[in-house]
Amino acid sequence: MTLEKRLPLALFLLRIGVFLVMLVWTVDKFVNPEHGAAVFEKFYFIGGLGNSLIYIIGAVQLLIILAFVTGFQKKISYLLVLFMHSVSTLSAFKIYLDPYGDGANLLFFAAWPMLAACFTLYYLRDFDRQWSLDK
Numbered sequence: 480m481t482l483e484k485r486l487p488l489a490l491f492l493l494r495i496g497v498f499l500v501m502l503v504w505t506v507d508k509f510v511n512p513e514h515g516a517a518v519f520e521k522f523y524f525i526g527g528l529g530n531s532l533i534y535i536i537g538a539v540q541l542l543i544i545l546a547f548v549t550g551f552q553k554k555i556s557y558l559l560v561l562f563m564h565s566v567s568t569l570s571a572f573k574i575y576l577d578p579y580g581d582g583a584n585l586l587f588f589a590a591w592p593m594l595a596a597c598f599t600l601y602y603l604r605d606f607d608r609q610w611s612l613d614k
Contacts, residue, residue: 491609493596498548500593501560505544508537522570550611553604561597568594 508515512533519533520526528536540563546556568590574583600607608614 486603486606487609490600490603490607491611494548494550494600494607497560497564497593497596497600498544501540501544501547501564505537505540508533508540512537522567550607550613553607553611553613557597557601557604561594561601564590564594564597 512530515533515537516528516530519528543556543559543563546552547560571587571590574587577583578585578588
């Protein structure tokens, strides 16, 4: 089987994997908006966000990841997912500097391969045609 036939399926599965992670983070904003506000305060230094604003952020994020998972407007939606995850990954820089310190969580390091996956999907978006609205 040629690369042209194998690559779309591999990219689709990568897209589904990234989507599932981002979906859980998005749903968390609706299920537990206080946690969403706490994340914004701790990692992005944006405090005082009420539930309504967290719901709005969650709704925007949901629209972006739905466009992403369906392959709609790939140049924009894939770039937005890459941007969101880049900000998320880089905002935890203190944890990467002291991975074994108090309050550290080694699961944060899983952000790096996911960031590579987000970049790969954006970079190879023209080859990600399997079950994609933008072929």
